[in-house]
Amino acid sequence: MTESLEARRARLMGPNVPTFYRRPVHIVRGQGVWLWDKAGKRYVDCYNNVAHVGHCHPRVVEAIARQAAVLNTHTRYHHDLVLDYIERLVATLGHDVRQAIMVCTGSEANDLALRMAQAVTGKTGIIATDATYHGNTAAVSQLSTRRPPIGGRAPHVRLVPSPETLAPLGGSAEAQPAAFAAHVAAAIADLEAAGFGFSGLMLCPVFANEGLPAIAPGFLDLAVEVVRRAGGLILCDEVQPGFGRVGSHFWGHDWLGFAPDVVTIGKPMANGHPVAACLARPEVMAAFREAFGYFNTFGGNPVSAAACLATLDVIEDEGLQARGAATSANLLERLGALRHGRIENVRGVGMFFGVEFGGDGAGDFAADLVEDMVARGFLLNRIGRGGATLKIRPPMVFGQAEADLLADALQAALDAA
Amino acid sequence: MTESLEARRARLMGPNVPTFYRRPVHIVRGQGVWLWDKAGKRYVDCYNNVAHVGHCHPRVVEAIARQAAVLNTHTRYHHDLVLDYIERLVATLGHDVRQAIMVCTGSEANDLALRMAQAVTGKTGIIATDATYHGNTAAVSQLSTRRPPIGGRAPHVRLVPSPETLAPLGGSAEAQPAAFAAHVAAAIADLEAAGFGFSGLMLCPVFANEGLPAIAPGFLDLAVEVVRRAGGLILCDEVQPGFGRVGSHFWGHDWLGFAPDVVTIGKPMANGHPVAACLARPEVMAAFREAFGYFNTFGGNPVSAAACLATLDVIEDEGLQARGAATSANLLERLGALRHGRIENVRGVGMFFGVEFGGDGAGDFAADLVEDMVARGFLLNRIGRGGATLKIRPPMVFGQAEADLLADALQAALDAA
Known part of the structure; x- marks a missing residue:
């Protein structure tokens, strides 16, 4: 049988x-x-x-095959390709996020983003929405309602109601941005009262896992102001909206109209080759890099960098x-x-x-x-x-x-x- | 300039x-x-x-290039290669560890291993050595002394003295296995007294990062017995010793002579392509899989599986x-x-x-x-x-x-x- x-x-x-x-x-x-x-x-x-x-795009396949035959090693040696890629990548961002740590999965990138917020603020409290998913490491799974963490949720996490299309927060589409920001403000106050303090808000700028609610540019302006006033970081998960998917802009946060402190990217970055990255403003990167000696064996290897560069080439050339x-x-x-x-x-x-x-x-x-x-x-x-x-x-x-x-x-x- | x-x-x-x-x-x-x-x-x-x-082995390069041109997608669709690989991989283990979760980095694999121990035991206390490194996620970095975690070490971690060659625990090479086991026993008692309970001991069977101390087969027998008696799991990090590196055996734990509950592998698995895995006994896997809906987008994709299979072919054929x-x-x-x-x-x-x-x-x-x-x-x-x-x-x-x-x-x- x-x-x-x-x-x-x-x-x-x-x-x-x-x-x-x-x-x-x-x-x-x-x-x-x-x-x-x-x-x-x-x-x-x-x-x-x-x-x-597109599946099996010949230029990406060729870039992987070519570089894999020449060299595949780690960033403890110098190599040009990873630097060439980061340089081109951060040039697509019109703001001060211009340094990157190359990793292998979006989960690894978001795991880093959480620690960057912690390194900058010295606090641990973190906020996400109550219908999100940002990855599956032990730390990042704390932010998920769909896959609750083993052993229950850690006490330093607050999940705020996510925007909705049919039942918008505050009762109407017009009231929703202020209602969302109010929930964020309440969560920050709660984290501070609980002694954790507030390190950051992690979100996807199109709220993809929340159901892609109908929101318009400017939606997050009030929430971003609330976060900044409280000294927290905006951790922007661009795994889904990034690399031109939103059409009008290359990044989801550009479409929505705000500048995050940390940007994480993954899935589409090399068309399926396992690579991801955590990008940050230089002060944020320095705070993290000085607090923690991070090294990722596979992250930013020449084959991954070649695949990333080819993917970016295709996006632009086509x-x-x-x-x-x-x-x-x-x-x-x-x-x-x-x-x-x-x-x-x-x-x-x-x-x-x-x-x-x-x-x-x-x-x-x-x-x-x-x-x-x-x-x-x-x-x-x-x-x-x-x-x-x-x-x-x-x-x-x-x-x-x-x-x-x-x-x-x-x-x-x-x-x- | x-x-x-x-x-x-x-x-x-x-x-x-x-x-x-x-x-x-x-x-x-x-x-x-x-x-x-x-x-x-x-x-x-x-x-x-x-x-x-060997760098750029033509058979591994060819396997990657060939499969990348045909299909690279995730395990939410059926595909044969990932199953073919896991089947061959677990056949190299002569014991009951015979299921796997494919991921992208050793850090991801060890992050899973920690949660498997937690899912099985319902406890959180974890033990590692005081000179080790098992990876860089927020959770796994808790086990590292060389890269102390941001915000300080979590209270559920105990680091026991690692074996040494020139200054062996207990004062002599003969006394060292019992002295190591006694440190593990004391750490377990301490975790239980602190209310965390004991979930597992994570270690590399050749203590690679600890300096490859001179130990002999049987070294861990007493420590393994201590762990089993306390109801904890043995989480064996085979990232460095695995895939035949120890020479006499395919796995480090086979050389040392014990059967772990969880085995993690990474770096050499596909000769540099970003892939890793967390292997476990079926009861351990079931406890984890029932507690947590884990999915890894890149993990076990057909290109990674092809690279893994080719690497295994070369190890065997050469x-x-x-x-x-x-x-x-x-x-x-x-x-x-x-x-x-x-x-x-x-x-x-x-x-x-x-x-x-x-x-x-x-x-x-x-x-x-x-x-x-x-x-x-x-x-x-x-x-x-x-x-x-x-x-x-x-x-x-x-x-x-x-x-x-x-x-x-x-x-x-x-x-x-």
Whole structure:
């Protein structure tokens, strides 16, 4: 008797290892926005932000292959590529965040960001939203409600209500920015009263894991002011919005209109090669570097740097940010024209879209729709409270043709639902 | 005026970024045991355990290039390669540790190991040695004396005296195993009295960062018994000794003769590609997986799995463990024949060697020797308390010819010292 893949995974990886979809897809090949499963069925990838410039982009593949054959070692020796990359990377930031520590995962980057806030302020209290996810180290998992930390949440963490589209904080979209800032202020006061003090606020500027709520530039101005006044740092998790995904800007915080103290990046940075980084203002970096002798064996190795440089080259040479902005406008129009009684809101920021459903069992409705779309050859997923929002976040090379295919298929699936 | 590389690094990476050697080496190319700097000078790499099967091994490079061109995605889709790899990996372990979580760095692996111990025992107290380093996440850095954590050490950590060669615990080499176990027992009692309870003991089975003390198989038997009796887990950090480096065995704990509950691996696993893993007994994995919904975006992706498989293929097909054992015996004999009044001890376990110096200023003497060896074209470094021990830990393809070159150069450097 043949062992099923599910059984083999459980035998080798243990129980409760997450997969997407009720019947997990067995992917064997990728190219651009397309993925193929073992049976040869083709899917439009409407979800994977890691393959930012398209699955298996030949320039990134070639850069990795070329450098891996020449040298792959660590930053305790000098090498040019890691410096070339950091120089180009920080040039995309229009403010004082201009130094970087190269690491291997977004979790490692956020783990560093938390300690940078601690090193600068001498305090430990940290604030995040109550529907977020910033990574999975022991320290960073303290900020997650979806994956509560082992042993319970540490006492120095406060989770504030996240912005919402259908039930905005303060009762209206207009009141929401001030209501969010008030929650942050209350959490700071609480941390100070508890003796931890306040080190920083960590957030994703598009609130991606919170369900991509409909917010506008300026949304965080009041909260940022509250944080600054209290002497805390703004730790900006750009893992999802960064590298042009928001379309109008290269970074999510540029779109929203604030300058963070620390910026963390990961997933799309080298199109799937394991690399991430924690960027900071020089004073913040110095405070951390003087307090802690950090070294990451794999971080910033020449192969990772080459993969990062090639990814940046492709983003620029293929004009992916502008192309994404154009596709975004078109797809948002198509999604806005979808017809179904359960659709309560359609929203998007660049190449990141949410279609939120309402009514009893909206989460189950969205779940069934996701499965139907997989059967139709479209990979996407759900997000937000109750999982009632379709999450569409394709590689940046997703173009008008694929947007039309997706919108047509979605309407067909909604008609059949 | 041209900016120096040092100044450029400081500008882009911040202050206090570690480099090797007083005049850092600018490496541009690697092949096998050889590295070349920008000026074309060639070095024998006597230090880098990451390039386990030799710098830029063509089979590993080819595996990475081939798979990167076909598919690189995450384990929320099914894929065969990650399962093929875990299956082959756990087959090298002759005991009940037979499930794995794939991650990207040894730090991530050890961060998981700590939480596995916590999930199994419901306790938080953890023990390590007082001269160790297991990684750099916020949680794992709690175990380090060389890089004390920001904000001071957490109260649930106890650091016990590490084994030594020249000044063994208990006063003699014979008394040392019992003395080490007694320190562990006292630390457990202390953690229980403090209310944290005892979750586990984390250690490297060759005590690599502690200076590779001269210990023999069976050294840990008493300490392991103490840990088991107290209901704690043995968390075995195999990042340095694993994958055949100890020569006589594939794993350090096999050489020492005990079966851990958790095994962590990293650096040499894919010859420099960023990948690591945390392996555990099924009950331990289940306790963790049920307590925490862990997912690592890059961990176990098909490219990483292909690189891991190719590295394992090379280790097996080129017989690197046996070759290492043969080179080890020869090099140990050559190192033992070195003549200098300051040499107090020469020791080795497989392809890992220490030459310990004594007398006033032994650390400075070793430091000067390292610099002289770099000038002579040999990359190595120092380890242990006071940095008085030369650390020689070359790629596994380091053979008799290189061993002779190294021993000759070391004698010349000692003669000139």
